[in-house]
Amino acid sequence: MKKALIAVLILAVSSSGLTAARQASGPGRGEDLKPLVSSILERFPAEMSSARDGLCAEILKLGPAAIREICGRVLAPGEGDDAKARFAVNGLAVYVTRPGAESERAVFARALLASLAGSRDKNVAAFLLSQIQAAGKKESIKPLAGYLVDETLAGPAAAALQTIGGPEAARVLLKSLDAAPLIARLAIIKALGELRSREAVKRILRFAESGDEGLRRTALFALANIGDPAAGPVLSKSRVVSSFRERSAAPSLYLLYARRLTESGKTSEALSAARAVLDSYVRPEESHIAAEALALIVSALGERALPDLLRAMDSPNHDYRGAALASASSIPGNGATLRWVERAAQCGPEVRAEIIEMLGRRGDVAALSFVQESLLSREKTVRLAAIPASALLGGEAVLPDILRLIGPADEDEAAALRAVLLGYRAGLIVPECVRIIESTPLPGKTVLIEVLGERGAREEIDRVFTLAQDPEPAVRSAAVGALANLAGEKDLPRLVSMLETAVDGNDILRLQEAVASAVRRNPDSMKRADALLELLKNAPPARKIAILRVLPKVGGTRPLQASVDEYGSTDAQVQSVAVYALSQWPDYQAADELLRIVKTTRTKKHLLLAVEGYVRLVGRANMSNPRKLELLQGLLALPMDDADRKAVLMGVAKVREPESLRLLSGYLANPALRESAAAALLDLTSEQAPHERWLSGHEAYTVLRLVEASLADPAQIERVDKVIVERLRQGGFVPLFDGRGLDGWKGLVADPPGRAKMTPAELLKAQAEADDRMRAHWKVADGVLVFDGKGESMCALDDYADFELLVDWKIEKGGDSGLYLRGSPQVQIWDAEANPAGSGGLYNNQKGRSQPLEKADRPVGEWNTFRIFMIGDRVSVYLNDRLVVDNTVLENYWERNKPIYPSGQLELQAHGNPLFFRNIFIREIPRDLDVPRIAEAETAEGFAPLFNGRDLEGWTGDTNGYAAEAGKIVIHPERGSGNLYTVKEYADFVLRFEFKLTPAANNGLGVRAPLEGDAAYVGIELQILEDGSPVYWALKPYQYHGSIYGVVAARRGALKPVGEWNTEEVTVRGPRVTIVVNGTTVVDADIDAATAGGTVDSRDHPGLRRKFGHIGFLGHGSIVEFRKIRIKGL
Template sequence: AAAIAAVRGAAAVPELVEFMKNATGQTDQEAVKSALMSVSGNKEIALLKPVLKDGSSIARKTAIELMAWNKGNEYFREVLPFASSPEEPVRTAAVKALSSLAGPADQNDLINLLTSVQDKAYIADLQTALASAATAVEDKSSRSDVILRAFKNSTAKERLIPVLATTGGKDALDLVLNEFELGNPDMRDICFKTLTSWGDYTASSALYEIVASRNKTFEDQAFRGYIRQVRTAPITDEQKLLLYKKILPFALSADRKNEIITQLGRLKTYQALFLAGTFLDDPETSSAAASAAMVIALPSAESSTGMYGNIVREILTKTAQKLTGPESEYNKEMVVKYLASMPSDEGFKSMFNGKDLTGWQGLVENPIVRSKMRRVDLERRQEEANLMVPANWSVRDGCIWFNGNGSNLCSVQEYGDFEMLVDWKITKDGDSGIYLRGTPQVQIWDTSRTDVGAQVGSGGLYNNQIHPSKPLKVADNPVGEWNTFRIVMVGEKVSVWLNGELVVDNVTMENYWDRKIPIFPKGAIELQAHGTDLAFRDIYVREISDKEFNLTAEEKTEGFVSLFNGRNLDNWVGNTQSYVVEDGMIVIKPENGSGGNLYTAREFSDFVFRFEFMLTPAANNGLGIRTPLEGDAAYVGMELQILDNDADVYAKLQPYQYHGSVYGVIPARRGFLNPLGQWNYQEVYVRGTHIKITLNGTVILDGDIAGPRDNGTMDGNDHPGLKNTTGLIGFLGHGSVVKFRNIRVKDLSL
């Protein structure tokens, strides 16, 4: 058979089918099946139909197996009758084949067969076939519909329920839960196994309820099933952490606590680290907590940076003492080494100690009114407001609770630029928010309140009128469940992540109290009181200094600092009239002449300088390095060209005058600028006499100025600045509009 197939290919199929039809031995059947599989497609498989009608029992079995291998739904009707064949080999082959052949339209036939089959050995295969047919329905929300309709009048409901674990859906889950609650012991067992094998994590809520009910029969398995479903769920780390926190009160044994702690080690979030750190002092959980903390905080294989801050340092210092196991000494060494290299920044600090309202106070008017009050009057009003707080705000179970009456709760400390982490929970019809710098607000509300537009979701900058006020997506958890915000505010710009999903992307927050002026540079963080019960917990804040504006985590670890804070020209000198700050950028707007130069306030010798720039047509600028404040930077220092290379006006320049060149000294490669109107990313590496420039990921210059310095330059001019070992860095205006942003430097001389 193999030889015939090899020589004649598909043309041999009729002969092979005839041979199969008459062959009586298993060896011959296997040989012809293998040969047919090597040359057959849909057209050839159709030639097997006569075998089902006239072939021997063993030939029918082979034909059915080949149809299953082909997976053609058109053969389902051909094979289905043989699932009731009196011949056991044929019947078994047919039952097993149905899962490969069934489509959505075949569900009722499979349900009838499943509920009536006498041989229990076939039940699992028929359930698999039914699940396969149902999951072929394109609309995921409808995949259980046929089964649910059949369930109502079925006399074998216990056979249908396990299939729902694969087809899923809210209605299916509700049905399984109802049967679990009301069914007999056998049905409860079937329903419970279905819940623990549910195809997605939506059944975790049902498993949680079983755990919370303290059902001794199912509690332990439900707990482990819950953890397993959350672990494998395709959701954000932030969402997983909320679900682990939810089940944590029922982790009454050390084994359960350690199971949760182990899962925390899979989540690369600060909140997961802080939670793991709370278990370091318990001898029964300290080892698992130390392992989890190490994995969370230290750089992963995909990243060169880890977490930092005083709380992180405290946790890792304790972690190094608690690590156990065969690799503990190696792990301790890694932790100690990382601690030695960790940035010294304060990082996140807790705004809420979980016990009382230390660090919080009552609300007195709004920032504008407060700014006009006499100090003595403000202090008196603050004392009065503080006396009102306990009637409305309280602490219990590690949470700040609001009872629906009274005014906002305000941080005592004021914040400028910051990153905030906070969990929150509202009740039905809830409405709240978080004020930033005393200004409303990052919105929180019950998304079912369509009458007020809440269907857009929480997280938006509700009071904006000019800039976007609505979130990018709905990412809320159901009312009564915890949610978590990550809020980053730098200058006027705010970004918000809700449950790990970006819902506000660097949007200007308007000043609600006076829309004619920008939002205040500093102010309190306020938890809004808006007439409904709500709660907050796990509140952390990290103040962002000018030195880390827009730095990546990797850059912070590597020692970069920001030279531009996105708001003003602090720490810059020179022409601060033509160079202006707009929307987080430095923009040169020359009116007459060149527009002048803008320099860093301090000098640099060896460094890595990174920045982004956007050119306008025929734009000409430059990056001065190791230059003094006075004189032509191209000569008394060095000028690295910033130029629209493709402009016609520059068609006849010398090679050393194009973008990236050390002007007059070393030419750069051309052809790597992005189109006009797009941002370019450039890195300048300077150490000693070595200069390397990388533009949009490509090295366009890698040279040494020692030769030109000592032997003469390409342009034949005197460049005394080549001898400089230190100087300012600056943008050199040549009469063109150019935009700059994300300006940072790493000092290599430190």
């Protein structure tokens, strides 16, 4: 015994030592854990569930401390971007509940509970409770009890206990019921009801007659769901003496109660409740309630419910009868079928037809005799029901009876007969149709013709050809339609002859389809059109016209050439139809010929047809969007009328690229094309796919505002405004002003230092007074925020840190105002005629620049637009799409010895004159958390860091302008903005990095570059550019972000909004360069092939021939940040 005890002690000591060692050296150390967690979080949300599970496995390897660390990064609203942390916690909750992961689930649940206990924000606590709901079990029950008396947290806590379930969870809920405040009590009662806790019935009954309607309704639902007989009287009573809303819900509750009684074996009580509902709810609008009660009766009684179903046929309500007939299948047998037959005979035509339809579906031949008799009913409704029912029950045996109905059938009966006849095998039905077709009048004759076609009665084609020339249009139409199913290549001469002489539009269309179908039946694709083209040779004009119109339906190289040849015809009508045929061609083969016509024709009709056809074919072609746009731009460059250009503009709208936006916007200034350009732009921007970030960008916003300004129709203007708001929302913006009221705004209380000195009570009182003053002088009129010039500034309700702000403003002559950012003045607004420097400057700066870079104001009385970026302590301002402040530090006006506050309120400055504001939107820009490390998977792939996160070891060049800060390489243009290169040289490689741009930022990535000379030419420069800025809207395509500068243009629109981190992967292998930005491939080019005819910028690029060189960041005077730079040699 003593030896065993010693052994246990030794084991315990050694185990604790091992644990301590792990904690001292493993990933769980505090200084190591945060960056490891950050590295994993950076990869959330994962695109695939398998990737998410892999990330969750990595977190669990780090232990409970890592889970608590992630939970600690879930933030209260307004404190920052915690989306990745929330994705991770939720991902863990899903991952640990997989089969066989009980130990991991327990670890996760305990870590959640620990984080919950330490949470000081109720929004965060509610989120953690929701994850306990997903992953918690018995270990969570007691800790959750304390949250059941909290008004905010009782709901998620009760929901978690409800999900965990079991008697212990119910007891905890019940124990908290009396002490809980009202809102919490609602959640507890709901959970007890869902758990069907019979022990809670007596306590819940007390609340079923509460004076509070919400509490009363919750209690009634819980009692109904529990299904205890003790609740019957109070549930029945609520159907007649409660409020209208409660009376409306009462039957559903009473039937829920009845279902629960049935489930517990109390059938008699359940039936009594169901019949009470059935007797009480008989009006048409209540049929769904009666149907539900009847279904419950059938479920409880089974075959004994047949009298109830038969009795339901007495109801005047169609829906209720339908529900009863749907339940009839649950009671099988001949006896039941005969009871239904007997019942049908007693009913009027409408109900009898409904029963016959049910009998057909039922499939019991005991009903066949009755259904056959019904085929001859005097009532059309009954006959229509009997036609399909008899076929279902009698099959081929009833065909003679059905055929006898064809002659006297009307349109409705003919349609029903057609559907039935097509169900019979061809060998049986075709001879019967032939036998009676000549003697059958319309509309039955058309049914028989269509059956011949649908059943492939090729042996009867001569008969069908004869019918296709019948003077009766309906017979002719049916026969031509049948020929499309029957005719082959040998029948083409007859078909073409008929097409040539046809005059009825419907006949022409059907004959064209018949000709095309006959051609397509030739199994030899190489010879498929030979017979038709042979008929085209030396044909008279009328026949040529007939055949040419069919050729687009046939397609192929030889028919295309035939159409081209006929365009050279001397017959003007043949020539026009040839152009029409080419314009309708099914594939891109005809595009070159159509373009040739556009360039050479002098006939307006031919030009429009060719333009429309070319645009259609380019839009459908299997080619990249940039290539499509290039072709359409080339088309627009050709001489043509406005009508032709309108067709091209609508085609451009189908090409979803940023360049399409720019191309179309250029036509808004053209009075003749403005309306078409606006419609095309609306078509382009009305929907936005997740990867189409450019539709939420600066340029798209500006263009849509131009579209809005070009319109006069209020409905169209409203539509554009909705599109703008939706695009902004997808870009992360939220409206600060809804155009209707002052919600979201407050009055100004003192300045930031003054507010900081106030007690909470003083601030609350001062705020209420300021709000009253605000409402006296700030109003909303016609969707505009109007200041009367007599009060004080107005402030947005929330504080903001880093953000992008959109706002339209207008002033009167002599006006003066501004925008306070983070509570500090100011982005200046004033009358630019009186102040020639113009608006937009940082007026109160003393050390840094205070004047705008240029004057960009519109005349006084017109609307101006600000786009303002506040990131860190720097501000950039665009006024009417012109950059007037470029990454300038905003100084702290209130406390000059301090930097600008990290966050603060946004203020619209009052300055003693009227002001007007509208279209105010803000996008919060998340601030950086810890820099993520290189993922384990990437290390396993062979990636190694190029930047150690601490200093610029391994780099050379401008080490003054570039600095290592907080795990990032940051450019400081004021210190220098040259190039920073790797010390090592690289040939083929995969480089991955993340970068963050400031407004109008410009940089570049040098590849295979020497240390001297312009890397864009002596090496290879891959452009890094905030190309959404108006500064760059006039660039060449090869200058946008991701482009191989001067050599290959990149696909635009992949960048994230300013201030957010982008990812980029560059693969260089021999002459091929592939660039992927935020998951979108923007360049995949072979440099040798791209420069075979010279570079697109017509400059010499000797660096393209280099096989190796340095990698570098190429500065152009902008603030840019880089992180997670890693490389793998190839």
